[in-house]
Amino acid sequence: MPTEWQDQAEVVVIGAGIHGMSTAYNLAARGCPNVVVVEKGSIGSGATGRSGGIVRQQYTNAPMIELAMRSRQIFETLQHEIGGDPGFVQNGYIFLATEREARGLEYVVATQQRLGIKSDLVPFSVVREIFPDINLEGIALAAFERDSGYAEPQSTLMAYVDKARELGVKIHQDTRVVNLLTSNGRMTGVETTRGKIRCEHVVAAAGPWNSQICAMARISLPFRFIRLQEAVVRPVDGYSKFLPTLHCEKRVLYVRPETGGLVLGGGTPKAEEQWDHPDRFRETADPEFVVEFAQALSATMNRFANADFVRGWAGIGGMTPDNHPVIGALPGASRLWLAADSSHGFKLGPVMGRLMAELILLGRTETMDIQPFSYSRFAEGETFKSKYTNFPWF
Numbered sequence: 001m002p003t004e005w006q007d008q009a010e011v012v013v014i015g016a017g018i019h020g021m022s023t024a025y026n027l028a029a030r031g032c033p034n035v036v037v038v039e040k041g042s043i044g045s046g047a048t049g050r051s052g053g054i055v056r057q058q059y060t061n062a063p064m065i066e067l068a069m070r071s072r073q074i075f076e077t078l079q080h081e082i083g084g085d086p087g088f089v090q091n092g093y094i095f096l097a098t099e100r101e102a103r104g105l106e107y108v109v110a111t112q113q114r115l116g117i118k119s120d121l122v123p124f125s126v127v128r129e130i131f132p133d134i135n136l137e138g139i140a141l142a143a144f145e146r147d148s149g150y151a152e153p154q155s156t157l158m159a160y161v162d163k164a165r166e167l168g169v170k171i172h173q174d175t176r177v178v179n180l181l182t183s184n185g186r187m188t189g190v191e192t193t194r195g196k197i198r199c200e201h202v203v204a205a206a207g208p209w210n211s212q213i214c215a216m217a218r219i220s221l222p223f224r225f226i227r228l229q230e231a232v233v234r235p236v237d238g239y240s241k242f243l244p245t246l247h248c249e250k251r252v253l254y255v256r257p258e259t260g261g262l263v264l265g266g267g268t269p270k271a272e273e274q275w276d277h278p279d280r281f282r283e284t285a286d287p288e289f290v291v292e293f294a295q296a297l298s299a300t301m302n303r304f305a306n307a308d309f310v311r312g313w314a315g316i317g318g319m320t321p322d323n324h325p326v327i328g329a330l331p332g333a334s335r336l337w338l339a340a341d342s343s344h345g346f347k348l349g350p351v352m353g354r355l356m357a358e359l360i361l362l363g364r365t366e367t368m369d370i371q372p373f374s375y376s377r378f379a380e381g382e383t384f385k386s387k388y389t390n391f392p393w394f
């Protein structure tokens with residue numbers, strides 16, 4: 001049943017992905033009346049519905065590590081907070097670095113420890129104890145984040161949707177925002193394919209389409225659109241859902257357990273192609289990607305030698321100019337708030353919504369300092385740089 005149209009709101013959130021729904025929920029939970037979410041497709045039809053759901057804290061810049069940590073902390077109690085089950089499993093995350101990445105990994109672990117994350121550099125014997133069939137050839141250093149995990153993206157999203165609706169949030173699907181309405185540089189509403197909605201604040205949580213929303217306010221946020229692929233396989237002997245997620249730099253591979261004894265993964269950069277538009281991309285996994293993934297997987301662990309391919313898919317992501325999130329206010333567009341995660345941010349959904357609600361309702365953030373994620377960093381030359389070569393968004 002379509003939601004009854006409403007032409008007035010306090011806040012309009014553009015996009016019903018993880019960031020939009022977390023924002024809507026957090027606003028409503030803090031007493032903000034009249035929150036309306038406008039979604040051009042259906043709930044979860046963007047990147048969120050195709051996400052791998054890995055909740056790691058492995059980043060090579062301190063502000064990113066803190067952002068990921070704050071979100072992981074929310075995941076730990078999310079079911080208690082919102083009722084629905086996000087399927088969060090705290091299985092841990094093992095990062096295997098080559099010599100080239102080793103110094104970066106030492107920095108990461110030291111920074112994580114300073115923030116209180118349960119992370120250590122571990123001897124190879126610890127990795128072998130967990131994965132007896134692992135091939136560590138070419139690996140220089142291993143780190144183990146014991147409190148990282150993964151969640152089920154659709155379940156997490158729907159848990160936010162259900163709670164937000166219960167708190168009075170309205171969600172208009174099949175409704176595209178085509179313009180932003182302003183007066184004297186201040187947001188006054190949005191124009192959609194179903195009509196106008198007048199409002200006090202607009203949140204751009206449109207994933208890869210955020211650059212289009214910014215362009216409506218004449219703000220340049222050039223995105224690269226990257227197609228990311230995932231595959232699910234079934235090892236012959238099954239796979240415990242508590243085995244740690246494994247990231248192997250040498251084989252540019254990541255894998256995590258999936259329910260039902262399955263394994264989900266991806267990560268070969270060759271398969272991450274740039275596309276010219278977020279609405280035009282191949283949604284199925286390429287056969288070459290599946291073959292490369294299977295080869296990398298069986299070269300990493302023997303148990304995958306005869307694994308069955310179950311399914312594969314692709315999603316589109318929007319990468320910001322320095323591959324890291326842009327969060328908060330935008331210049332020259334008062335009361336337009338941006339929640340752009342740069343395509344590695346399912347894990348950041350819980351904290352993003354909290355930060356957005358704080359910004360809108362308090363005019364500042366309490367959870368953490370978000371200045372490093374400001375749009376102004378591009379003009380000020382304070383951009384992020386990854387310490388890893390294969391993964392510029394780490």
Ligand SMILES: Cc1cc2nc3c(=O)[nH]c(=O)nc-3n(C[C@H](O)[C@H](O)[C@H](O)COP(=O)(O)OP(=O)(O)OC[C@H]3O[C@@H](n4cnc5c(N)ncnc54)[C@H](O)[C@@H]3O)c2cc1C
Binds near residue numbers: 016018229313
């Ligand atoms: C294959 C793949 C694997 C991934 N794996 C991981 C992972 O393991 N861990 C992790 O942390 N992240 C991962 N990510 C990234 C993560 O999924 C995304 O960063 C995150 O889901 C983005 O959420 P979002 O809410 O910003 O955007 P989206 O989920 O894309 O939602 C944005 C919504 O806005 C809507 N919209 C756009 N324009 C308009 C408009 N004009 N009017 C109305 N609505 C509009 C869209 O239809 C869409 O539903 C992965 C991504 C992909 C594609």
